[in-house]
Amino acid sequence: MRILLATDGSPQARGAEALAEWLAYKLSAKLILLYVRDVRLLRGLEPLDLGALTIPLPVYRQELERVLTLKGEAILERLLKSAQEAGLTAEAILETGLPHEAILRHARGADLLVLGRSGEAHGGGFQGLGSTVDRVVRASPTPVVVAPMEPVELEGALLGYNASESAVRAMHTLTALARPLGLRVRVVSVHEDPTQAGSWALEAEAYLKDQGLQVEALALSGDPAEHLLALQEPTDLLALGAPVRRLVLGSTAEYVVRHAVGPVLTVR
Amino acid sequence: MRILLATDGSPQARGAEALAEWLAYKLSAKLILLYVRDVRLLRGLEPLDLGALTIPLPVYRQELERVLTLKGEAILERLLKSAQEAGLTAEAILETGLPHEAILRHARGADLLVLGRSGEAHGGGFQGLGSTVDRVVRASPTPVVVAPMEPVELEGALLGYNASESAVRAMHTLTALARPLGLRVRVVSVHEDPTQAGSWALEAEAYLKDQGLQVEALALSGDPAEHLLALQEPTDLLALGAPVRRLVLGSTAEYVVRHAVGPVLTVR
Numbered sequence: 001m002r003i004l005l006a007t008d009g010s011p012q013a014r015g016a017e018a019l020a021e022w023l024a025y026k027l028s029a030k031l032i033l034l035y036v037r038d039v040r041l042l043r044g045l046e047p048l049d050l051g052a053l054t055i056p057l058p059v060y061r062q063e064l065e066r067v068l069t070l071k072g073e074a075i076l077e078r079l080l081k082s083a084q085e086a087g088l089t090a091e092a093i094l095e096t097g098l099p100h101e102a103i104l105r106h107a108r109g110a111d112l113l114v115l116g117r118s119g120e121a122h123g124g125g126f127q128g129l130g131s132t133v134d135r136v137v138r139a140s141p142t143p144v145v146v147a148p149m150e151p152v153e154l155e156g157a158l159l160g161y162n163a164s165e166s167a168v169r170a171m172h173t174l175t176a177l178a179r180p181l182g183l184r185v186r187v188v189s190v191h192e193d194p195t196q197a198g199s200w201a202l203e204a205e206a207y208l209k210d211q212g213l214q215v216e217a218l219a220l221s222g223d224p225a226e227h228l229l230a231l232q233e234p235t236d237l238l239a240l241g242a243p244v245r246r247l248v249l250g251s252t253a254e255y256v257v258r259h260a261v262g263p264v265l266t267v268r
Numbered sequence: 269m270r271i272l273l274a275t276d277g278s279p280q281a282r283g284a285e286a287l288a289e290w291l292a293y294k295l296s297a298k299l300i301l302l303y304v305r306d307v308r309l310l311r312g313l314e315p316l317d318l319g320a321l322t323i324p325l326p327v328y329r330q331e332l333e334r335v336l337t338l339k340g341e342a343i344l345e346r347l348l349k350s351a352q353e354a355g356l357t358a359e360a361i362l363e364t365g366l367p368h369e370a371i372l373r374h375a376r377g378a379d380l381l382v383l384g385r386s387g388e389a390h391g392g393g394f395q396g397l398g399s400t401v402d403r404v405v406r407a408s409p410t411p412v413v414v415a416p417m418e419p420v421e422l423e424g425a426l427l428g429y430n431a432s433e434s435a436v437r438a439m440h441t442l443t444a445l446a447r448p449l450g451l452r453v454r455v456v457s458v459h460e461d462p463t464q465a466g467s468w469a470l471e472a473e474a475y476l477k478d479q480g481l482q483v484e485a486l487a488l489s490g491d492p493a494e495h496l497l498a499l500q501e502p503t504d505l506l507a508l509g510a511p512v513r514r515l516v517l518g519s520t521a522e523y524v525v526r527h528a529v530g531p532v533l534t535v536r
Contacts, residue, residue: 002478030478108436109475141436165536168376168409207377210270210298268433 001029004110004142006103008035009075011149013116018151019263020114021083027180030089033079034106035072037065037096069094100135107142112177114145117257137257138244143173143267145237146257154263155235157183160228160252161204162191166241170267171204174239175211177265187217188231190224197221225255234262242266269297272378272410274371276303277343279417281384286419287531288382289351295448298357301347302374303340305333305364337362368403375410380445382413385525405525406512411441411535413505414525422531423503425451428496428520429472430459434509438535439472442507443479445533455485456499458492465489493523502530510534 005020007013024031042065076092083090095102099119107113118130137144157178161167178185185208189200197219205217220227232238238260242253257264273288275281292299310333344360351358363370367387375381386398405412425446429435446453453476457468465487473485488495500506506528510521525532 002475108431109471109478111440141433142440163376165409172379172410203377207270210377 001027001112002032002110003027003029004032004034004103004106004113005079006034006036006099006106006113006115006136007075007079008099008119009071009078010116010119012118015149015151015263016114016116016145016147017079019145019147019154021079021086021088022153023112023114023145023177023181024083024088024090025086027177029111030091031083032106032110033076033083033090033092034103035076035092035094036099036102037068037072037094038099039097041068042096065096099132100139103132103136104139107136107140107144110142112145113140113142114147117146117148133257134254137242137253137266140268143170143265145263145265146260147263148234148261150234152235152262154181154183154237156233157185157237157239158228158232159185159187159204159208160224160238160240160256161187161189161200162224162241163200163203164241164243166243166268168241170239170241170265171207173267174237174265175208175213177237178208178213179211183237184214184216186231186236187215188220188224188227189218190220190222190227192221194219194221225252225259228252228256229259229261232260232262236262237265238262239265239267242268244268269295269380270300270378271295271297272300272302272371272374272381273347274302274304274367274374274381274383274404275343275347276367276387277339277346278384278387280386283417283419283531284382284384284413284415285347287413287415287422289347289354289356290421291380291382291413291445291449292351292356292358293354295445297379298359299351300374300378301344301351301358301360302371303344303360303362304367304370305336305340305362306367307365309336310364333364367400368407371400371404372407375404375408375412378410380413381408381410382415385414385416401525402522405510405521405534408536411438411533413531413533414528415531416502416529418502420503420530422449422451422505424501425453425505425507426496426500427453427455427472427476428492428506428508428524429455429457429468430492430509431468431471432509432511434511434536436509438507438509438533439475441535442505442533443476443481445505446476446481447479451505452482452484454499454504455483456488456492456495457486458488458490458495460489462487462489493520493527496520496524497527497529500528500530504530505533506530507533507535510536512536
């Protein structure tokens with residue numbers, strides 16, 4: 001198994017860094033570390049906050065590229081060292097490009113992608129979803145875990161299940177994680193018709209139990225996103241399908257990824 | 269792991285029955301056996317050939333249902349017995365409905381779906397794809413293996429790879445099968461631009477090698493379907509993405525599933 005961590009080394013990415021390392025350790029997976037030098041910076045198209053680094057503007061492209069390279073190397077070296085101390089097999093990739101494009105390209109060669117909810121372009125007080133994360137979640141062929149800022153060790157899982165194609169995939173992906181991680185799974189099915197909600201919940205419960213997992217199933221009515229957000233503990237991995245229509249992420253998935261207190265696993 | 273075998277017990281399904289049992293044995297998976305009493309028959313909407321059973325028409329619905337039930341029970345009993353003799357955990361499901369709808373519903377609760385290329389509605393000489401299989405391949409949220417009529421034990425795998433979302437999923441799914449089955453994988457990437465074909469082939473090769481598989485990569489130009497069909501041995505599992513646009517299966521996937529000499533794994 002290959003876990004890809006995409007990080008810009010910002011404080012907002014620390015939760016993702018810790019979670020990716022923890023998952024790689026628990027799942028005996030190889031950890032791929034990716035830092036992307038943002039080509040938009042090099043082109044000077046968009047002014048971005050470089051965090052601790054202040055450089056006089058206008059700056060020469062070569063100088064900026066050198067600084068970004070040093071920064072990327074330092075971040076990757078820190079992560080490689082930490083992974084090696086944990087006994088993990090790890091590999092670091094440093095490249096230049098549009099971050100979402102580079103992340104999506106490398107996601108093709110990974111079984112799971114982990115990243116933070118927003119990057120350094122936003123300050124630590126930003127509560128929303130970064131544009132890179134938003135694009136990656138909408139387009140990744142590989143399941144994505146969006147981690148909150150605070151590091152966390154998973155203790156349970158919550159599965160939003162409505163029998164849709166992406167929900168089925170989310171259930172299959174979650175199973176592959178929940179079993180080796182020993183996570184107890186709560187299934188949440190929401191529909192105005194309680195018979196429909198109950199039938200979905202039972203369907204998922206039967207599948208998960210048969211895979212040897214400890215399962216509890218809840219059939220509810222109301223707004224699926226609100227229920228999932230209310231039920232998630234910070235140590236729960238919240239798994240749900242992320243269907244995409246006309247390039248726009250479904251409203252439940254988008255809302256949940258933006259507002260969850262813990263890590264969210266989305267599967268298209 | 270749960271493997272769903274959908275069968276109507278016809279000679280055309282024997283290859284799928286044998287392959288599903290072999291896969292369940294090799295992968296230590298639970299085998300779910302599904303026989304669907306075709307509701308269209310009971311409604312008398314479409315005349316179908318019942319094979320060895322000849323019944324006078326017009327027939328009463330109850331009588332026909334009783335006959336179909338006996339037939340389904342006999343088929344499931346034969347398969348259950350065979351599975352038990354192989355030491356497998358198996359479960360049989362007999363229900364009434366539209367076959368593709370029932371199969372898709374149960375596919376949600378399985379990790380892999382195995383079925384034959386056509387059913388009893390077609391005689392043994394039929395070379396095409398049955399309408400049930402066609403609908404299932406286009407809509408299954410779970411990877412599908414379409415098996416030819418002749419039973420076969422897999423010895424190798426062939427992966428069509430063009431870095432598309434469904435091709436990435438096919439690569440991930442194939443890895444989970446090829447590793448425990450000990451299959452050597454040949455990657456086939458086809459594009460008019462040899463640089464593009466080569467870059468796809470190398471990308472898949474790197475991923476598969478890193479997963480501990482024995483891999484050979486081929487970069488070719490021309491028609492992807494023709495290359496895949498020419499390279500497949502009857503004992504090769506041919507894996508490819510099956511993208512669906514406006515409810516129509518992509519032409520490469522459709523052509524390959526119709527004409528392959530061995531089993532085909534499609535992933536949407």
